Amino acid sequence: xxxxxxxxxxxxxxxxxxxxxxxxxxxxxxxxxxxxxxxxxxxxxxxxxxxxxxxxxxxxxxxxxxxxxxxxxxxxxxxxxxxxxxxxxxxxxxxxxxxxxxxxxxxxxxxxxxxxxxxxxxxxxxxxxxxxxxxxxxxxxxxxxxxxxxxxxxxxxxxxxxxxxxxxxxxxxxxxxxxxxxxxxxxxxxxxxxxxxxxxxxxxxxxxxxxxxxxxxxxxxxxxxxxxxxxxxxxxxxxxxxxxxxxxxx
Amino acid sequence: xxxxxxxxxxxxxxxxxxxxxxxxxxxxxxxxxxxxxxxxxxxxxxxxxxxxxxxxxxxxxxxxxxxxxxxxxxxxxxxxxxxxxxxxxxxxxxxxxxxxxxxxxxxxxxxxxxxxxxxxxxxxxxxxxxxxxxxxxxxxxxxxxxxxxxxxxxxxxxxxxxxxxxxxxxxxxxxxxxxxxxxxxxxxxxxxxxxxxxxxxxxxxxxxxxxxxxxxxxxxxxxxxxxxxxxxxxxxxxxxxxxxxxxxxxxxxxxxxxxxxxxxxxxxxxxxxxxxxxxxxxxxxxxxxxxxxxxxxxxxxxxxxxxxxxxxxxxxxxxxxxxxxxxxxxxxxxxxxxxxxxxxxxxxxxxxxxxxxxxxxxxxxxxxxxxxxxxxxxxxxxxxxxxxxxxxxxxxxxxxxxxxxxxxxxxxxxxxxxxxxxxxxxxxxxxxxxxxxxxxxxxxxxxxxxxxxxxxxxxxxxxxxxxxxxxxxxxxxxxxx
Numbered sequence: 001x002x003x004x005x006x007x008x009x010x011x012x013x014x015x016x017x018x019x020x021x022x023x024x025x026x027x028x029x030x031x032x033x034x035x036x037x038x039x040x041x042x043x044x045x046x047x048x049x050x051x052x053x054x055x056x057x058x059x060x061x062x063x064x065x066x067x068x069x070x071x072x073x074x075x076x077x078x079x080x081x082x083x084x085x086x087x088x089x090x091x092x093x094x095x096x097x098x099x100x101x102x103x104x105x106x107x108x109x110x111x112x113x114x115x116x117x118x119x120x121x122x123x124x125x126x127x128x129x130x131x132x133x134x135x136x137x138x139x140x141x142x143x144x145x146x147x148x149x150x151x152x153x154x155x156x157x158x159x160x161x162x163x164x165x166x167x168x169x170x171x172x173x174x175x176x177x178x179x180x181x182x183x184x185x186x187x188x189x190x191x192x193x194x195x196x197x198x199x200x201x202x203x204x205x206x207x208x209x210x211x212x213x214x215x216x217x218x219x220x221x222x223x224x225x226x227x228x229x230x231x232x233x234x235x236x237x238x239x240x241x242x243x244x245x246x247x248x249x250x
Numbered sequence: 251x252x253x254x255x256x257x258x259x260x261x262x263x264x265x266x267x268x269x270x271x272x273x274x275x276x277x278x279x280x281x282x283x284x285x286x287x288x289x290x291x292x293x294x295x296x297x298x299x300x301x302x303x304x305x306x307x308x309x310x311x312x313x314x315x316x317x318x319x320x321x322x323x324x325x326x327x328x329x330x331x332x333x334x335x336x337x338x339x340x341x342x343x344x345x346x347x348x349x350x351x352x353x354x355x356x357x358x359x360x361x362x363x364x365x366x367x368x369x370x371x372x373x374x375x376x377x378x379x380x381x382x383x384x385x386x387x388x389x390x391x392x393x394x395x396x397x398x399x400x401x402x403x404x405x406x407x408x409x410x411x412x413x414x415x416x417x418x419x420x421x422x423x424x425x426x427x428x429x430x431x432x433x434x435x436x437x438x439x440x441x442x443x444x445x446x447x448x449x450x451x452x453x454x455x456x457x458x459x460x461x462x463x464x465x466x467x468x469x470x471x472x473x474x475x476x477x478x479x480x481x482x483x484x485x486x487x488x489x490x491x492x493x494x495x496x497x498x499x500x501x502x503x504x505x506x507x508x509x510x511x512x513x514x515x516x517x518x519x520x521x522x523x524x525x526x527x528x529x530x531x532x533x534x535x536x537x538x539x540x541x542x543x544x545x546x547x548x549x550x551x552x553x554x555x556x557x558x559x560x561x562x563x564x565x566x567x568x569x570x571x572x573x574x575x576x577x578x579x580x581x582x583x584x585x586x587x588x589x590x591x592x593x594x595x596x597x598x599x600x601x602x603x604x605x606x607x608x609x610x611x612x613x614x615x616x617x618x619x620x621x622x623x624x625x626x627x628x629x630x631x632x633x634x635x636x637x638x639x640x641x642x643x644x645x646x647x648x649x650x651x652x653x654x655x656x657x658x659x660x661x662x663x664x665x666x667x668x669x670x671x672x673x674x675x676x677x678x679x680x681x682x683x684x685x686x687x688x689x690x691x692x693x694x695x696x697x698x699x700x701x702x703x704x705x706x707x708x709x710x711x712x713x714x715x716x717x718x719x720x721x722x723x724x725x726x727x728x729x730x731x
Contacts, residue, residue, distance in 0.1 A: 082686050092705070093700070105690065158687065
């Protein structure tokens with residue numbers, strides 16, 4: 001589904017990603033862990049197409065297409081979803097209107113007709129239950145006046161509504177209490193299908209108690225320096241990152 | 251994704267031509283350029299006006315002749331040469347027996363504007379008083395309104411058919427001496443709309459006029475007089491588009507509203523005069539005086555969405571004369587390219603327990619300058635007056651300007667005044683968020699801007715709100731930088 005090869009990227013002239021390789025297949029969940037400043041959020045931003053980051057080398061293949069050649073909105077319409085670490089507020093634009101616009105843009109891109117109001121509302125009811133999002137929030141302005149936990153749940157709600165092929169969750173667990181964490185994880189797990197995949201970026205192992213990854217990767221200094229099964233996350237939790245630094249000779 | 255450079259932005263804006271920039275070739279009857287007493291007598295004679303109205307015009311001309319054009323607004327423009335303007339133009343064919351007799355080309359114009367009368371009549375239930383070059387060519391729904399005693403006609407007709415009402419109220423809210431452009435309008439006004447709602451009548455439909463400048467070099471001096479008698483209600487819509495021109499066109503209208511005891515007037519404007527091209531050439535000068543007076547327990551509510559004009563200079567205001575009266579002002583002003591707008595309101599609290607609300611949303615794009623200027627005045631007798639003001643400015647580019655000039659004069663210690671103001675730049679993070687959800691940049695800006703203006707758009711009647719939303723999006727296409 002996704003193949004990242006030797007990816008280099010910089011922001012304001014400073015190189016953050018320094019030759020990153022990663023392959024994600026359909027049906028898989030990959031966790032990416034690593035210390036602060038390793039480039040985890042940069043990876044998410046580059047994949048989504050944030051213009052603040054400049055790709056200087058490497059390639060990214062997404063479902064047979066050159067991802068880096070696609071515009072940000074085209075990447076989304078092709079099925080790439082980013083759950084933001086800090087979801088922005090859009091005053092005056094209701095969540096419902098926002099999502100309906102997004103869904104219809106995608107459907108138009110796929111050559112489908114706009115979704116009917118009835119189908120859309122049925123979908124809203126079904127998916128908001130999944131993340132236990134109060135239906136009142138659906139009518140409020142996008143993220144305005146939402147608590148930290150509500151914002152993150154809203155990200156997962158949007159993910160459920162947009163039905164992406166590949167979801168990138170950028171530190172979705174940060175700032176969440178244990179109940180919110182459980183709800184977010186439940187949402188992600190229920191959305192998991194054979195033909196979809198997720199990349200879960202996180203600082204802490206605790207999210208991985210709920211979202212069980214197929215692979216765990218350690219991102220350090222702009223590269224993936226170690227990959228392993230889910231047990232690797234436990235080891236990192238216990239021992240920190242220093243032993244990895246030693247292992248790679250730094 | 252390639253970075254969106256200033257060059258690309260410039261190209262985008264160049265490609266965006268004024269949507270309604272067309273002209274019609276209807277033969278016009280036009281009097282020679284220039285302004286003097288003879289011209290005024292000629293206008294008055296052509297319109298077969300009574301002596302008192304001629305006197306009103308001549309006195310106004312005298313007042314105007316002694317006035318100096320003001321320059322305190324935060325706008326720059328080349329002052330019009332008042333002797334180079336023709337003060338009267340009317341389509342030659344003036345009388346139509348039926349709708350079928352109306353010049354087909356004129357109908358075509360209306361179709362392009364999307365306001366075909368036939369459709370309006372059949373579908374929307376909106377009575378339209380269409381003003382093209384100063385003379386009303388069609389008025390619909392007149393009979394239905396007449397059953398309720400509502401008078402809705404061109405100003406000229408009102409002068410002929412209801413002179414007592416015109417005489418009683420003309421110039422009572424905006425006196426001839428008020429300001430330079432009001433004095434000029436009072437001297438030379440060509441036509442406009444007149445509306446009277448009798449006591450206790452609730453006008454069952456939105457009344458609406460469309461204005462259009464259609465004669466090169468013709469200044470347009472509209473005069474609107476709207477009287478809501480005791481305990482009546484009316485919602486009035488005004489919308490404008492204008493054809494593309496190289497020379498500047500002056501538009502100096504006067505609108506007077508009279509809201510008698512217990513009455514309510516909602517006056518909504520969607521304004522889209524030609525704003526000039528990408529270099530700031532051409533475009534309409536919109537110097538308008540709009541004011542209403544509220545008697546006891548009455549309400550006047552101004553709602554405006556301004557996207558056009560090269561230079562806009564206007565302050566729809568309320569004089570809250572009666573106790574327990576209410577004034578409201580809801581405004582969205584968009585400026586792009588080299589447009590300049592200095593707009594706001596005046597709320598003059600004279601009566602006790604008077605309330606006013608001001609919500610102003612400015613959006614500046616390109617290299618434009620957008621200013622809010624507002625006065626809240628509490629007279630010493632106005633016990634327990636309240637005002638709430640909220641002024642927000644949104645900057646789309648680094649080269650545009652947003653300014654706020656609030657004036658507060660309070661002479662009564664029981665007043666409660668609140669003022670909130672914010673300035674923000676359209677968030678790249680907001681746009682990125684929308685893009686990541688698959689919404690392209692143009693739609694994203696439309697969503698964000700319409701969200702920002704929601705408090706004002708909500709105050710517009712339904713069909714107008716939709717039009718206004720489209721207009722906002724069109725006005726700001728490709729304008730983030």
